[in-house]
Amino acid sequence: MFARPLIDSVDFARNGKELRGETGLAELSRLGDMLARTDGTLTYIVRGYREGDSDMLKVSLYGTCILRCQRCLGEMAYPVEIFSRLLLLPADRLDEVEENDEVDAIEATSQLDVLALIEEELLLGLPFAPRHPDGECAPTTNGLQQKANPFAVLAGLKK
Numbered sequence: 619m620f621a622r623p624l625i626d627s628v629d630f631a632r633n634g635k636e637l638r639g640e641t642g643l644a645e646l647s648r649l650g651d652m653l654a655r656t657d658g659t660l661t662y663i664v665r666g667y668r669e670g671d672s673d674m675l676k677v678s679l680y681g682t683c684i685l686r687c688q689r690c691l692g693e694m695a696y697p698v699e700i701f702s703r704l705l706l707l708p709a710d711r712l713d714e715v716e717e718n719d720e721v722d723a724i725e726a727t728s729q730l731d732v733l734a735l736i737e738e739e740l741l742l743g744l745p746f747a748p749r750h751p752d753g754e755c756a757p758t759t760n761g762l763q764q765k766a767n768p769f770a771v772l773a774g775l776k777k
């Protein structure tokens with residue numbers, strides 16, 4: 619079992635605190651079907667800091683996820699190296715932030731669920747439709763990759 623850490627996010631940012639840990643991929647249930655396998659662990663580092671008047675968190679994730687290739691449906695190891703900067707805001711001010719590629723805003727709470735945060739960053743950071751590089755897909759042996767014969771499709775339309 620891995621502990622499910624909660625942090626006081628604003629205190630974390632203002633005092634420059636840092637949390638490092640590991641989590642099993644099986645704990646991150648929201649990833650669900652994105653993972654071909656849930657064994658393995660991720661290392662995370664959450665660091666608080668100030669930027670001007672803003673309270674910030676920096677989240678770094680390292681590890682390997684086993685994803686399912688959307689072309690051959692085989693497993694593929696995907697190296698995870700995700701870094702994100704998060705701006706902490708009270709819930710009623712989240713709407714004020716314009717969509718910004720560099721910084722995401724999250725609710726400043728005194729009980730921030732670190733694993734939920736990691737799940738969110740992984741959902742944003744993992745490829746939506748992962749594929750092996752060209753030519754590296756597993757050979758078709760199980761019929762899953764059978765393409766419809768275009769002539770058979772045409773013949774079906776004519777009937």
Ligand SMILES: [Zn+2]
Nearest residue numbers: 687690750755
């Ligand atoms: Zn493949």
